[in-house]
Amino acid sequence: MSESYREMWEKLNLDLKAHDGLLEVLGKFYGDIYMSQQGRLQGMEYLDFVLSEVHGLRIQELQQAKASGKKIVGTFCVFVPEELTLAADAVQVGLCAGAEAGMEEAEKIVPRNTCALIKSFIGFKLARLCPFTESCDMVVGETTCDGKKKAYESFADYVPMYVMEVPQRKNDRDRELWKAEVLRYKEELEKRTGNTITAEKLKNAIGICNDRRRALQRLNRLRAAFPVPISGRDVLLINQISFYDDPVRFTGSISTLCDQLEERIKKKEGIVPENTPRFMLSGCPMAVPNWKLPYIIESAGAVVVGEESCIGTRNTRDLVDESPETLEGMIDAVCERYMKIDCACFTPNKERLDNITEMAKELKADGVIHYALMFCQPYGHEVFKVEKALKAEGIPMLSLETDYSMEDMEQLKTRVEAFREMTG
Ligand code: SF4
Ligand code: SF4
Structure with a gap:
């Protein structure tokens, strides 16, 4: 690792020793899970590079952006409208974390029975492990689940926090509340960046975000092919990287990868044999480097063909309408698009059930593996409904319910193998 990175991390006040340890474990974990795969496409080298430089080159880019006067905005939820962030000439990065590091520290400010995702992002901050969090000028939380909204109250002592109110239902008055919140976010961005969000800037930002969604939609459609041309592990990584990388560069790389996948499909080549059982994942987001479940599934002789999650299709399924020309019209279009998100925090949340069954059919999945993080009430509750809806089809x-520890690997493997045999 270059000296200039170490200097940069030191300036960001990271705990260098603990951070070295984290990078070492991450590198080994990545090698075992990703580099061991056979028959990966050349286009994946870009993703390998981005991941290897996630705390290096990308952070350097963020520092350069800051030096040029741009603000860095960190988020934890796909409800934060990136279109507005980009239109204010700021950079948006995801801060959700998927590793066990810093859990003990986190438990000093949130209860033990908090989901691993929340404890992880808090732990990364308190243990001084995350250069993304340290680079942020503004950290945007949201009132989705109880765990997050209460955690942000304590987290605000450590980061420059701003919280958006997300409604819990989708009636007219909820839409009004959401629009008011989007406008409040716009004002806050303008205040913190000193930039005005104009119709021209917003139009451009909507195009950038939609292009990225279109590239990921194309990638997901290609996974309906027999044999499937790309592993679930790789697509999860792509989705994870979409929250960190420069959006325009990312879209270009994924489009190139899709061209390669189309060639592969034409030749009837797959990442696994045609008769490999195809499973779809559904549930809580899997933040980087949480690769545990896809790895278990794909080591058990099955393949993951889709992710119904926020680090998956929930974030890419809907586009913002690009037809409005006025600022107000564009803001309405942004509000409308975000109100289609089928997070389990909504009640009722029937759309999610329809979306899951439709997606499973489109991808010709042999089964769905529902994944809930331990102590996640919203997704834990929806398990029963999802199972019923799928059964009807x-x-x-x-x-499966799990967390970020490796202790239950064998137990999960046994259950996945039994499911594979049952569906095969
Ligand atoms: S699952 Fe819900 S709370 Fe979590 S990132 Fe997605 S929309 Fe936000
Ligand atoms: S996984 Fe569940 S409990 Fe954890 S932040 Fe997301 S919605 Fe909240």
Whole structure:
């Protein structure tokens, strides 16, 4: 690792020793899970590079952006409208974390029975491990689940926090509340960046975000092919990187990868044999470097063909309408698009059930593996409904609940293998 990175991390006040340890474990974990795969496409080298430089080159870019006067905005939820962030000439990065590091520190400010995702992002901050968090000028939280909204109250002592109110229902008055919140966010961005969000800037930002969604939609459609041309592990990584990388560069790389996948499909080449059982994942987001479940599934002789999650199709399924020309019209279009998000925090949340069954059918999945993080009430509750909806369509489901520890690997493997045999 270059000396200039160490200097940069030191300036960002990271705990260098603990951070070295984290990078070492991450590198080994990545090698075991990703580099061991056979038959990966050349286009994946870009993703390998981005991941290897996630705390290096990308952070350097963020520092350069800051030096040129741009603000860095960190987020934890796909509800934060990136279109507005970009239109204010700021950079948006995801801060959700998927590793166990810093859990003890986190438990000093949130209860033990908090989901691993929340404890992880808090732990990364308190243990001084995350150069993204340290680079942020503004950290945007949201009132989605109880765990997050209460955690942000304590987290505000450590980061420049701003919280958006997300409604819990989707009636007219909820839409009004959401629009008011989007406008409040716009004002806050303008105040903190000193830049005015104009119709021209917003139009451009909507195009950038939609292009990235279109590239990921194309990638997801290609996974319906027999044999499937790309592993679930790789697509999860792509989705994870979409929250960190420069959006325009990312879209270009994914489009190139899709061209390569189309060639592969034409030749009937797959990442696994055609008769490999195809499973779809559904549930909580899997933040980087949480690769545990896809790895278990794909080591058990199955392949993951889709992710119904926020680090997956929930973030890419809907586009913002690009037809409005006025600022107000564009803001309405942004509000409308975000109100389609089918997070389990909504009640009722029937759309999610329809979306899951439709997606499983489109991808010709042999089964769905529902993944809930331990102590996640919203997704834990929806397990029963999802299972019922899938059953009605004759699609089997396995429900798993886990966290970021490796202790239950063998137990999960046994359950996934039994499910594979049952569906095969
Ligand atoms: S699952 Fe819900 S709370 Fe979590 S990132 Fe997605 S929309 Fe936000
Ligand atoms: S996984 Fe569940 S409990 Fe954790 S932040 Fe997301 S919605 Fe909240």
